[in-house]
Amino acid sequence: VTERLSRAAAEQLDDADPLAGLRDRFVIDDPSLVYMDGNSLGRLSIATEQRLARVIRQEWGGGLVRTWEDWLPWPGLVGDRLGEALLGAAPGQVVVSDSTTVNLYKCAAAAIDALPERRVIVTDSENFPTDRYVVEGLARERGLTLRMVRSDPVGPLTAEMVSDAIDGDVALVTFSHVSFASSAIADMPAITDLVHRAGALVLWDLSHAVGSYPVELDASNVDLAVGCTYKYVNAGPGAPAFLYVNRARQPELRQPIWGWFGQRDQFEMGPAYDPEPGIAQFLVGTSPALGLAAVDEGLKLLAEAGIDRLREKGVALTSFLIDLHDAWLAELGFRVGSPRDPATRGSHVALRHPEARKLCAALIERGVVPDFRTPDRLRFGPAPISTRFVDVWDAMDCLRSLAAQ
Amino acid sequence: VTERLSRAAAEQLDDADPLAGLRDRFVIDDPSLVYMDGNSLGRLSIATEQRLARVIRQEWGGGLVRTWEDWLPWPGLVGDRLGEALLGAAPGQVVVSDSTTVNLYKCAAAAIDALPERRVIVTDSENFPTDRYVVEGLARERGLTLRMVRSDPVGPLTAEMVSDAIDGDVALVTFSHVSFASSAIADMPAITDLVHRAGALVLWDLSHAVGSYPVELDASNVDLAVGCTYKYVNAGPGAPAFLYVNRARQPELRQPIWGWFGQRDQFEMGPAYDPEPGIAQFLVGTSPALGLAAVDEGLKLLAEAGIDRLREKGVALTSFLIDLHDAWLAELGFRVGSPRDPATRGSHVALRHPEARKLCAALIERGVVPDFRTPDRLRFGPAPISTRFVDVWDAMDCLRSLAAQ
Numbered sequence: 001v002t003e004r005l006s007r008a009a010a011e012q013l014d015d016a017d018p019l020a021g022l023r024d025r026f027v028i029d030d031p032s033l034v035y036m037d038g039n040s041l042g043r044l045s046i047a048t049e050q051r052l053a054r055v056i057r058q059e060w061g062g063g064l065v066r067t068w069e070d071w072l073p074w075p076g077l078v079g080d081r082l083g084e085a086l087l088g089a090a091p092g093q094v095v096v097s098d099s100t101t102v103n104l105y106k107c108a109a110a111a112i113d114a115l116p117e118r119r120v121i122v123t124d125s126e127n128f129p130t131d132r133y134v135v136e137g138l139a140r141e142r143g144l145t146l147r148m149v150r151s152d153p154v155g156p157l158t159a160e161m162v163s164d165a166i167d168g169d170v171a172l173v174t175f176s177h178v179s180f181a182s183s184a185i186a187d188m189p190a191i192t193d194l195v196h197r198a199g200a201l202v203l204w205d206l207s208h209a210v211g212s213y214p215v216e217l218d219a220s221n222v223d224l225a226v227g228c229t230y231k232y233v234n235a236g237p238g239a240p241a242f243l244y245v246n247r248a249r250q251p252e253l254r255q256p257i258w259g260w261f262g263q264r265d266q267f268e269m270g271p272a273y274d275p276e277p278g279i280a281q282f283l284v285g286t287s288p289a290l291g292l293a294a295v296d297e298g299l300k301l302l303a304e305a306g307i308d309r310l311r312e313k314g315v316a317l318t319s320f321l322i323d324l325h326d327a328w329l330a331e332l333g334f335r336v337g338s339p340r341d342p343a344t345r346g347s348h349v350a351l352r353h354p355e356a357r358k359l360c361a362a363l364i365e366r367g368v369v370p371d372f373r374t375p376d377r378l379r380f381g382p383a384p385i386s387t388r389f390v391d392v393w394d395a396m397d398c399l400r401s402l403a404a405q
Numbered sequence: 406v407t408e409r410l411s412r413a414a415a416e417q418l419d420d421a422d423p424l425a426g427l428r429d430r431f432v433i434d435d436p437s438l439v440y441m442d443g444n445s446l447g448r449l450s451i452a453t454e455q456r457l458a459r460v461i462r463q464e465w466g467g468g469l470v471r472t473w474e475d476w477l478p479w480p481g482l483v484g485d486r487l488g489e490a491l492l493g494a495a496p497g498q499v500v501v502s503d504s505t506t507v508n509l510y511k512c513a514a515a516a517i518d519a520l521p522e523r524r525v526i527v528t529d530s531e532n533f534p535t536d537r538y539v540v541e542g543l544a545r546e547r548g549l550t551l552r553m554v555r556s557d558p559v560g561p562l563t564a565e566m567v568s569d570a571i572d573g574d575v576a577l578v579t580f581s582h583v584s585f586a587s588s589a590i591a592d593m594p595a596i597t598d599l600v601h602r603a604g605a606l607v608l609w610d611l612s613h614a615v616g617s618y619p620v621e622l623d624a625s626n627v628d629l630a631v632g633c634t635y636k637y638v639n640a641g642p643g644a645p646a647f648l649y650v651n652r653a654r655q656p657e658l659r660q661p662i663w664g665w666f667g668q669r670d671q672f673e674m675g676p677a678y679d680p681e682p683g684i685a686q687f688l689v690g691t692s693p694a695l696g697l698a699a700v701d702e703g704l705k706l707l708a709e710a711g712i713d714r715l716r717e718k719g720v721a722l723t724s725f726l727i728d729l730h731d732a733w734l735a736e737l738g739f740r741v742g743s744p745r746d747p748a749t750r751g752s753h754v755a756l757r758h759p760e761a762r763k764l765c766a767a768l769i770e771r772g773v774v775p776d777f778r779t780p781d782r783l784r785f786g787p788a789p790i791s792t793r794f795v796d797v798w799d800a801m802d803c804l805r806s807l808a809a810q
Contacts (some may be wrong), residue, residue, distance in 0.1 A: 037470045052461055052695075055645040060641050061432040061449035065774060071642055099690025101664035102507055113546075125676070129689030130665035130690065133678040138721040141518075197599065223766035230691070234463050237476055238693035258542030259506035260535035269779055271530070273538040285504025286635070288643035290457075290695050371468060372581055 002101075005327050013320070013389035019305055019313055026386045034368040034391045034398070038383025039208060039348040042234030048297040053106050055293045066263035067289075070106055074292040075240075075283055076263075081296065082242055085303035086233075087206070087225070093244050095279055096229070096295050097261075097287040100207055100241040103226040104134045104174075106181060106255035106282055107243055111172040112142060112250050117143050118171035118200065122162070124151040128180045135174060141219060141338040144171070154337055155185035156344040159194045170200040176347035177215065178208035183318075183338040185213065185346055189220045196221070201249070208233060210242075211299075212314050212347035212384065214307045223249050229291075232347065232383055234298040239291040245279055259284035305385055313384035314347035317392055321349050324396035332403040337377055348381035351399075359402055368398045410732050412802075418725070418794035424710055424718055431791045439736055439799045440734040443788025444613060444753040447554055447639035454700040455464060460698045472694075479697040480645075480666075481767035482689055486701065487647055490708035491638075492611070492630070493621035498649050500664075500684055501634070501700050502692040505612060505646040507537045507690070511660035511687055512648055516577040516606040516629060517547060517656050523576035523605065524549050527567070528557040533585045536610050541676035547707065559742055561749040562591035566597045575605040582620065582688075582749035586778055588743040594625045601626065606654070606764040612636060614780040615647075616704075617719050617789065619712045625665075628654050634696075637752065637788055639703040649748040650684055664689035708791055718789035719752035722797055724784055726754050731802040742782055753786035756804075773803045 001206055003009065014020055027044045033385065035043065059067045075095045082096065098106075112121060121135045125148050137145040150164045151157050151210030157175055166173060173195045175186050182281035188204060195202040203224040207213050211232030217225055225244040229235035245253060258273045260266055261283040275281040302310065325334060337350035353376060355360060370380045378399075382392050421571055432449045440448065464472040480500045487501065488494030505510075517526065526540045530553050544551040552650055554570050556562050562580055569794040571578060578600045580591050593609060600607040608629040613621050616637030630649040634640040647656065650658060663678045665671055666688035705714065724747055730739060734756065742755035758764060758781060765777035776787045783804075787797050 021787075028463065029467050033469075039466075041470040041473070043469065044461065048740065049461055049466065053458065056449065056454055056457055056641070060446075061433050061454065064438075064440060064448065065446040065776060066769065068446070068642070098504070099664075099692075100505065101666075101690030102503065102662060105662045105689075113532045128665075129671075130676040131664040132676075133665060133668065136678050137661055162660065169528065180547055228691070236461070237473070238691045238696070240693075241690070256542055256546055257507060257510045258538040259504075259510075260533075260538060261506075263534065263538065271535040271537075273541050275693060284510075285506030285646070286633070287504075288645075288693055288696055290641065291693055343657075364423065364471065371470060378570070398716065 006187060007393050007400060010389040010393040013316070017050050018311065019237040019309055019384060022301070022305055023386050023388065024036045025301060033366055034388065036149045036368065036370040036382055036391070036395050038387065039231050039370050039381025041237060042231055043302055043386050044236065045234055048294050048302065049115055051293050051297045052290060055290055064299060071289045074289065075287045078292050078296045080241055082299050083244065085299050086210050086215065087244060088214070088218055089244055090218055091158055093247050093279055093397055094242055095269050095283055096242045096292055097283055098238050100226055100228045101130045101134060102242050103243040104131060104205065106257060107203050107224040107226055108135055108151040108172055108174060110253040110255045111203060112138060112144065113254065113256070115171040115201065117171055118156060120147050120171060121170045122147045122149060122165050122170055122173040124149040124157060124175055126151045126153055126179060126181060127176055128205065129367065131174060131176065134294060135206050140236055145355065148159050153180050154184065155339055156184035157191065159187055159190035162191060165192055166194055166198045166200065168198060170198055172203060174203040176205040179212060180208050182350055183348045183388055185344045188222070192222055194306060207257055208346055211302050212310060214311055217244055222246060229295045229298065233295060233302065235291065235294040239294050243282055245282060250278055255282050257284045296346070302385065305399060312385045315342040317349060317384060317387060318342065318349045320389055321382070321396060324393065325351060328396060328400040329403065332400065339395065347384060350377040350379050352376045353378065359399065362402050363398060366398055368395045370395070410729055410797060412798050415794040415798040418721070422718065424714055424789060427706070427710055428791050428793065430706060435458065437772055439796045440792065441773065441775040441796070441800050443792065444636050444784060444786025445540060445776050446642060447636055447788055448791045449641065450639055450702060450706055452637065452706065453699050456698050456702045459696060460610060460695055474695045479491055479694065480692045481685060483697050483701045484647055487704050488649065490704050491615050491620065491712055492649060493619070493623050494649055495623055498652050498684055500688055501594045501645050501647045501648055502688055503646060505631055505633045505733065506535045506539060508646050508648040509536060509610065511578060511633055511662060512608050513540055513543055513577055514631040514661045516608060517549065518661070520576040520606065521573055525552050525574045525576065527552045527554060527575055527578040529554040529562060529580055530746040531556045531558055531584060531586060532581055533610065536581065537581060547790060549803055559587050559589065560744055561589035564595035565758055567596060568599055571599055571603045573603060574648070575603055577606050577608060579608040579610070581610040581613065583618060585613050587755055588751040588753045593627070597625050597627055606726040613751055616707050616715070618716055620801065622649055627651060634700045634703065638700060638707065640696065640699040644699050645693055648687055655683055660687050662689045666690055692787060697737050707790065715789045720747040722787045722789060722792060722794065723747065723752060723754045725751060725794055726787070726797045726801060729798065733801060733805040737805065752789060753784050755782040755784050757781045759781065764804065767807050768803060771803050773800045775800070
């Protein structure tokens with residue numbers, strides 16, 4: 001066992017890693033930094049830094065307003081590329097714009113307004129805060145009932161766990177594909193089927209899945225989805241989020257924030273709102289050109305790596321991390337807060353410990369960067385595109401020495 | 406007259422301009438470009454380019470998730486600076502985040518939800534499209550009536566023009582401070598008073614005012630305001646917008662998009678939405694760090710110039726432009742689509758001509774960049790901070806030679 005968990009073994013895993021070379025495509029000024037928070041803010045790639053410099057200097061500084069001709073189609077263009085590379089979504093169904101929360105609001109409101117006779121929204125108690133708050137607000141505003149499924153804080157959400165909550169009163173069901181807290185992967189295809197059999201619509205938050213797990217929106221017949229781009233897509237702090245609306249649902253769904261970027265013949269500036277027929281109706285205001293360029297570069301690199309290879313490496317990295325936990329940390333008061341079955345685990349791992357908050361600060365001080373999530377979770381997100389097995393080894397080694405003190 | 410309108414006279418005006426030196430603070434790769442669209446997309450400053458490079462490389466690339474400690478307060482911090490430098494707003498009332506349209510939606514919804522017994526929203530037919538569409542959508546959703554004031558397409562909106570529309574049924578009145586089309590300045594203090602006497606709330610769109618006109622939100626007792634930062638604030642394509650909520654109104658107003666950035670003790674991730682008591686309640690999702698940095702740099706430069714000096718130069722530039730129009734263009738089929746009285750005119754001028762669309766394209770081909778707005782407007786926005794009197798002269802000279810062909 002020791003041999004298999006030695007640092008030399010980690011080095012061998014890196015030597016055999018077909019994606020190892022991609023680490024060199026990132027800006028890494030401090031090679032001693034062990035970065036384990038790719039699930040919160042992804043790294044900056046060299047291509048992204050260069051692309052942003054061009055957008056800033058040449059496209060904005062030089063081209064000025066003339067470049068808007070190029071920028072205008074970006075939300076849909078980058079959305080199509082994201083859909084193809086990472087979401088299993090055919091063109092015309094994804095746009096990149098606004099924040100994840102604003103997109104959740106637009107999509108959730110569109111769904112419940114399409115089924116006005118149904119008076120219930122379903123989500124789960126372990127869902128990410130903003131996802132819960134958005135539907136809480138919509139339920140209050142529209143006089144609907146919010147039905148909370150109590151989900152497992154460690155294991156994945158299954159169709160069985162939610163079936164009792166989903167009946168003919170339900171308009172909208174919304175869950176996260178990969179749990180921000182536990183990393184557990186909800187059974188998207190089965191839950192989507194269940195929701196459809198009840199005549200309701202489903203909205204998936206893909207924030208912790210996109211770029212780390214091969215999402216199949218079209219194949220799963222998902223109605224609506226949203227997600228952020230600053231985690232595994234590496235598009236930078238506050239980069240614009242995306243939303244997906246299934247082409248078959250687009251004619252019946254209308255989002256509530258009526259803006260000029262959703263207007264047909266936008267620059268005709270007509271007297272009344274007359275929305276674009278397709279996904280563009282879900283656009284609202286002016287989208288950030290810098291952020292869109294960063295999303296474009298980020299997804300290009302992921303597409304080059306290939307989502308299946310990224311997933312495979314994600315499984316290997318997190319499995320290695322859990323093996324090290326079992327060998328070193330279990331006896332120091334830790335427990336794994338994520339599924340042990342890699343088939344239901346995303347690309348991060350939560351380790352739970354009563355002193356997690358303090359340990360997180362101590363790790364960061366020593367150049368190992370995970371993050372802390374209340375009440376007792378240390379989250380380690382070794383982004384497959386830029387993280388080595390030795391990084392995982394070094395992180396666990398540092399944690400073991402801190403916890404043993 | 407000829408002498409006063411010669412290019413030599415324009416050069417003399419530049420020589421006497423106390424703000425002339427500020428042009429050197431901008432990235433100007435092509436000195437022959439005559440940029441007249443500062444009211445649509447402002448120029449890139451050297452400081453902004455450098456700041457963005459630092460945010461990208463050092464704060465994101467090097468600091469990674471650790472920098473969020475610095476970025477988190479930016480929406481309020483930059484909002485306070487914007488409020489002080491350009492809006493006449495004391496701290497704690499402005500945040501920078503989201504697009505102008507999303508901010509319009511949040512503010513308009515907050516106002517009408519605060520006065521549920523009142524069933525009318527008032528705006529004007531010449532208001533910017535997205536402003537009209539947002540309230541059209543809210544009126545539809547809430548079952549309210551949208552009352553459209555027919556405003557003058559050239560002259561300013563006065564309290565007299567809107568008084569008939571504002572009665573005890575009105576919840577919200579929303580107008581633009583400076584018209585995107587005509588550049589006319591609405592009488593904000595008088596209209597705000599009128600709205601308050603009717604017991605309604607007012608929401609001002611400052612997009613074409615901020616950075617070009619000394620807005621006095623607190624002194625005018627404005628309830629709510631929004632505006633963009635990519636025009637005179639020079640924060641770049643799609644930079645985040647701002648919103649203002651008067652401190653006295655904050656306790657009674659709640660915006661409808663309940664997100665985790667408006668949540669008290671955000672990272673406690675509590676089970677129910679429990680909003681921050683102040684302006685932070687109007688935040689929703691993750692704000693773009695790059696865009697916020699650009700807003701900060703943009704407003705710093707404007708603060709250095711001083712809004713009163715910028716206003717003074719804006720009046721001089723637009724007056725010079727109108728004088729040249731009168732001397733050269735009136736006889737070629739043009740007419741001024743903006744107020745002639747500089748006291749009611751913002752920092753851009755609309756010239757109307759049946760062939761405006763074609764003339765705009767021809768100007769751009771010759772290196773003079775205004776923009777076109779349907780149906781017949783050429784808009785010239787000589788941003789005071791970076792535009793010379795000779796630029797105005799060259800633009801009008803080019804237009805005269807094109808129109809005379």
